[in-house]
Amino acid sequence: GENVEQHPSTLSVQEGDSAVIKCTYSDSASNYFPWYKQELGKGPQLIIDIRSNVGEKKDQRIAVTLNKTAKHFSLHITETQPEDSAVYFCAARRGGTNAGKSTFGDGTTLTVKP
Amino acid sequence: DSGVTQTPKHLITATGQRVTLRCSPRSGDLSVYWYQQSLDQGLQFLIQYYNGEERAKGNILERFSAQQFPDLHSELNLSSLELGDSALYFCASSDLPSPNEQFFGPGTRLTVL
Numbered sequence: 507g508e509n510v511e512q513h514p515s516t517l518s519v520q521e522g523d524s525a526v527i528k529c530t531y532s533d534s535a536s537n538y539f540p541w542y543k544q545e546l547g548k549g550p551q552l553i554i555d556i557r558s559n560v561g562e563k564k565d566q567r568i569a570v571t572l573n574k575t576a577k578h579f580s581l582h583i584t585e586t587q588p589e590d591s592a593v594y595f596c597a598a599r600r601g602g603t604n605a606g607k608s609t610f611g612d613g614t615t616l617t618v619k620p
Numbered sequence: 621d622s623g624v625t626q627t628p629k630h631l632i633t634a635t636g637q638r639v640t641l642r643c644s645p646r647s648g649d650l651s652v653y654w655y656q657q658s659l660d661q662g663l664q665f666l667i668q669y670y671n672g673e674e675r676a677k678g679n680i681l682e683r684f685s686a687q688q689f690p691d692l693h694s695e696l697n698l699s700s701l702e703l704g705d706s707a708l709y710f711c712a713s714s715d716l717p718s719p720n721e722q723f724f725g726p727g728t729r730l731t732v733l
Contacts (some may be wrong), residue, residue, distance in 0.1 A: 527658075540721070540722075546728060547623065547726075548727075549624075549710050549712075549724030549725050549726050549727050550663070550710070550724045551622070551724065552722070552723075555721070574696050595662075595663060607665050607668070607676040607677075607678055608665055608722075609665070610662055610663040610664075610665075611662070612662040613662055613663075
C-alpha cells in the first residue's frame, strides 16, 4: 500500500520567516495530494491541494510543489504569522475505486514565534 | 465550522464495552469517511461510504463496523474495546466518491479505561 513520510516532525520559525514541510510517497498511482491544517481541538482543514498533472500551485502565502518523478511534494508558507501555528498533515490518494483511501503523513507541528 | 457534526464530543468507557459514534455529513454530501487519530499512529483511514454503500476500506479492525443510513448519517460501532482504541475519531464528508476536498468534523474523543 501507499506510504507517506513527512518531515520535519516539528518546526519552529520566527514570525515573518518562511516554513517548508516535505513529504514523500511510495505509490506511483497516487494522483491527488492535499495538505491539511489542524488546530488544537479541531478537525483537519484542507488548506491547499495539488493534482499530479500540475507542478506547482499557489494561494496567497501558501504554495505546494510536486515532483512526480521523485515522488515528493512540499508545502511552503511565506511571511509566517503566529496564527499559522498548528499541526500540518500531507496526504496522498489515488483515483478510481480506492479514491477515498487517503494515506496521511505523521504531521508537522509548526510553531511561529512572535 | 465545516458543516459536519459528530456526537458525542467525548466518550469515556471501560475495556470490553461497545460504543457508537455518530456523524452527520454536510448538507448534500453523499460520501462519509471515518478516520482514527492516535498519538502514536497519526491519522488513519478506516472506511468510506458513498450513498449508503461501502466504497473503500482501510485499516479497520474486525471489532469495528460502520454503516451509512438512508438519511446519509453514519455510525461507527466499536466493540470489545481495548485500551489501545483510545483516540480521536474523525468523520469527514464530500459530495463525490472521488472528491477534491473532504470536510472534517470536530471529532469524538474516545477514552477507554
